[in-house]
Amino acid sequence: MDKSIFIGMSGAKQTMLAQQAHANNLANVSTTGFKRDFAQARSMPVYGEHFATRAYAMTERPGTDQSAGALVETGRDLDVAVNGDGWLAVQNEGGEEVFTRGGSLQLDVNGLLRTSGGEMVLGNGGPIALPPFEKVQIGTDGSVSIVPVGGPPSQLVDIDRIKLVNPPPGGLEKGEDGFLRRSADAALEGPEPADGNLRLTSGFLESSNVNAVEEMISNLQLSRQFEMQVKIMQTADENAEVSARLLQNL
Template identity: 60%
Template sequence: MDKALYIAMSGAKQNMLAQRAHANNLANINTTAFKEDFAQARAMPVFGEHHPSRAYALTERPGTNFEAGPLNQTGNPLDVAVKGDGWIAVQAADGSEAYTRAGDLQVDVNGQLRAGIGLPVLGNGGPIVLPPSATVEIGADGTVSVLPLGGGAVGLAAVDRIKLVNPDPDMIEKKEDGLLHMKGDEPPAVADPNIKLETGFLEGSNVNAVSSLTDILSLSRHYELQVKLMSQADQISQQTARLLQFS
């Protein structure tokens, strides 16, 4: 009974954590370029000086689903979507380099090019800052061009180029800020000139709503079963204790 109770207790806890992961995926179904998180659990032995029958359930986070989401046409010249594999480099809140596929870009009051999440977009020499301009265009290779105010017939002038990278998926991980970062002490990814952008489009979330909802319902039933097993194990333990009192 000790083993059954311990497995049921830890299993119920991990089911709750798994539901949280799937609920977060479902909540971000309309978030631009959101990448679905995986969730799974497995049985693990309890280490230490005790009877070896004890085991518990452990939730693992094997990674993130890096598959591309659908492309949605917006017609906004500052909206860009990465074609195929690749990422847009941004400056995270802690100053480090991070990566996203959310290409809903905008220019702030200081002329700095920012991603829709408010983080500076990185170029060849750091965050991209644009001069006062009447028009901003982003090329397929990430080149940012502007038509300066009062430029007349001078035409567009290239200011910078968005840093586009394509690191090995095994070398990047999704952190709590929702961005992709290089694992451990790995250096920032190098720019890849082969990555192309689609202007006027945004990538949607790659979460499958039906699959996520089905997983949540399934986990809810598993949680109920775990709780019932805990109750039954407790009842059997009490009955066994009463029998021992009469012996």
């Protein structure tokens, strides 16, 4: 069998992985704070004693588009959006500190401030917990203030401050849970330090940075590429059959 069939096979595999990435982007076009993923592959020559006529497709570590999405006004007190660079620091189910731009916050029955997915929002000393209140207010610096139950509207009490972080963009990678975290090469010994220069906008949410039309076009292009790779495999198989018949007739 002509080993060129493996060339088409590796190309088809990488095309399918790229289709999955773009399909996931398209599925999250309405997800608050979602950052679209890139799909990337490169040619990898086959090593050994042979002519340089074969190159396989090899996956490279995919990246994430960290550009900001548009701000959408909601008017809700617990909705926040990060202005410019930066991330909200939250704690996932495994107790790990991870980063997100999804600022649709809510309170559980214990008064803990959580994301829409249930992750605890971190403050100066850990997860933020609010006592019973009449009204809650989140400032531009991330400070969380409340009007206590029975208190006058002008009586604002500072409870905590949402932890905002700004790690270097090149040192971040997205996990399978959809949250960003520092990569192994850029990991810190302790928790990520808070950045006091970052700002929030209350009553707004950041939309996904996915362009639906662009993702649909990319999927169509990848579909054509997949058909081409399958054609290569079919041609290689046909060539192998012809070669076998010729050898039988010798």
